[in-house]
Amino acid sequence: MNSKQPNILFIMSDDHASQAISSYNNRLIETPNIDRIADEGMRFDNVYCTNALCAPSRAAILTGQYSHINGVRGLSDDFDGEQQTFPKLLQKNGYETAIVGKWHLGHGGNSDPTGFDYWNIFPGQGKYHDPTMIEMGKKKVIEGYATDLITDYSINWLNSRDHERPFMMMVHHKAPHRPWQPPEKYATLFKEREFGEPVNFDDNYQNRADAAMKADMRIEDLTEDDVKEKPPEGLTLKEVKKWKYQRYIKDYLRCVVSIDDNVGRLLNYLDDHDLSENTIVVYTSDQGFFLGEHGWYDKRFMYEESLRMPFVMRYPKEINPKSTSNKMIINNDFAPTFLDYAGADSGEPMQGESFRLIAQGINPVDWRTSVYYRYWEHLTTHNVVAHYGIRTEKYKLIYYYGDPLDVKGAVPEKTKPEWELFDLEKDQLEMNNVYNDPSYLDIVSELKAELSGLREKYKETM
Numbered sequence: 188m189n190s191k192q193p194n195i196l197f198i199m200s201d202d203h204a205s206q207a208i209s210s211y212n213n214r215l216i217e218t219p220n221i222d223r224i225a226d227e228g229m230r231f232d233n234v235y236c237t238n239a240l241c242a243p244s245r246a247a248i249l250t251g252q253y254s255h256i257n258g259v260r261g262l263s264d265d266f267d268g269e270q271q272t273f274p275k276l277l278q279k280n281g282y283e284t285a286i287v288g289k290w291h292l293g294h295g296g297n298s299d300p301t302g303f304d305y306w307n308i309f310p311g312q313g314k315y316h317d318p319t320m321i322e323m324g325k326k327k328v329i330e331g332y333a334t335d336l337i338t339d340y341s342i343n344w345l346n347s348r349d350h351e352r353p354f355m356m357m358v359h360h361k362a363p364h365r366p367w368q369p370p371e372k373y374a375t376l377f378k379e380r381e382f383g384e385p386v387n388f389d390d391n392y393q394n395r396a397d398a399a400m401k402a403d404m405r406i407e408d409l410t411e412d413d414v415k416e417k418p419p420e421g422l423t424l425k426e427v428k429k430w431k432y433q434r435y436i437k438d439y440l441r442c443v444v445s446i447d448d449n450v451g452r453l454l455n456y457l458d459d460h461d462l463s464e465n466t467i468v469v470y471t472s473d474q475g476f477f478l479g480e481h482g483w484y485d486k487r488f489m490y491e492e493s494l495r496m497p498f499v500m501r502y503p504k505e506i507n508p509k510s511t512s513n514k515m516i517i518n519n520d521f522a523p524t525f526l527d528y529a530g531a532d533s534g535e536p537m538q539g540e541s542f543r544l545i546a547q548g549i550n551p552v553d554w555r556t557s558v559y560y561r562y563w564e565h566l567t568t569h570n571v572v573a574h575y576g577i578r579t580e581k582y583k584l585i586y587y588y589g590d591p592l593d594v595k596g597a598v599p600e601k602t603k604p605e606w607e608l609f610d611l612e613k614d615q616l617e618m619n620n621v622y623n624d625p626s627y628l629d630i631v632s633e634l635k636a637e638l639s640g641l642r643e644k645y646k647e648t649m
């Protein structure tokens with residue numbers, strides 16, 4: 188074994204917003220175990236997904252490529268398991284690799300993982316309670332709670348792996364994805380607590396593109412299945428919305444508490460087996476999520492809450508404790524970064540960059556200062572309009588390009604193209620579209636030029 192090659196433990200949950208991680212924001216809950224990774228390593232404050240949806244983000248992470256290159260633009264696109272991924276390249280470079288939990292790629296989310304020596308996954312989205320799991324092709328129903336089971340199987344594999352080789356394991360939680368079903372032991376946690384609503388909970392979607400008004404992901408839209416019972420009789424619409432929010436946020440946070448416990452179990456395992464020093468530990472989520480901001484749940488939009496991924500990383504040999512970075516990182520960067528740590532060549536160039544130096548506290552002078560994003564699904568679930576855009580340190584420009592679109596699963600409808608510009612220094616909550624404000628004319632033309640440069644760089648032609 189090459190002792191210079193670190194182990195990589197990549198823990199990723201599904202739809203876990205940084206607003207619900209105390210290292211980022213302690214308004215809602217404490218997450219001591221996830222915080223421990225940040226406290227003993229680095230908290231990255233500007234990590235963005237390139238397409239805020241489960242399968243596309245997973246494909247971008249594995250391949251280091253944007254959706255139009257890796258083929259997974261929306262949930263109905265197949266993932267070609269033959270293509271290059273970082274786990275395959277790690278295998279070639281001496282690593283033993285494993286994935287446990289949510290895979291959700293290919294053939295409606297149901298392909299067999301490639302590039303892994305061991306895999307044990309859910310079919311499709313998976314279930315919270317007594318889930319079916321497919322272990323190396325063998326399907327079984329397993330009694331228990333998904334988040335605990337994923338950790339149990341991960342620990343089993345860590346015990347049985349080849350101890351002579353470095354490992355890379357992806358631990359992919361289903362939680363806290365909809366329908367937010369917590370484990371029995373946390374069923375009544377927060378019962379007596381009333382969570383405050385975000386300041387823009389009653390957003391009326393004025394001063395915005397029509398896309399915001401059009402989206403069906405308001406707290407009011409939460410179904411009886413989502414909130415698990417009928418609202419009490421006699422409430423006004425406003426009271427129903429407030430009641431649904433409490434139901435929603437409590438179940439969401441109960442799922443998060445269970446994730447945090449299970450992150451703690453893995454960190455303890457590393458400590459107990461003398462692995463903490465030579466293991467890179469990451470905790471992230473496939474995208475962010477709206478927790479009542481803009482009056483919404485779900486993701487998809489290029490707005491901050493859904494665009495931003497929580498990302499904390501510990502590697503005592505190279506990363507200083509309690510460090511933070513505000514450099515702009517995208518999920519396409521994860522693959523090249525892990526390959527860099529492993530001393531492995533990425534072969535065909537990926538569309539991300541290694542941020543290993545940034546993690547060491549060194550800021551490369553030529554690091555990107557803007558990020559390209561694209562949400563491809565058009566008026567599918569939650570009726571969100573397809574869009575692309577650019578985020579810089581100060582501004583965000585979004586183009587809802589309208590019909591027609593050659594996108595699988597698109598519902599044809601006449602949608603007129605529209606733009607949004609947010610001045611993020613003055614309007615962090617993205618409530619006021621200044622695209623048509625004449626004082627931003629120069630900014631708009633600079634951003635459009637940069638956006639078209641990024642599209643060219645990433646070979647985005649549609």
Ligand SMILES: [Ca+2]
Binds near residue numbers: 201202473474
């Ligand atoms: Ca997700």
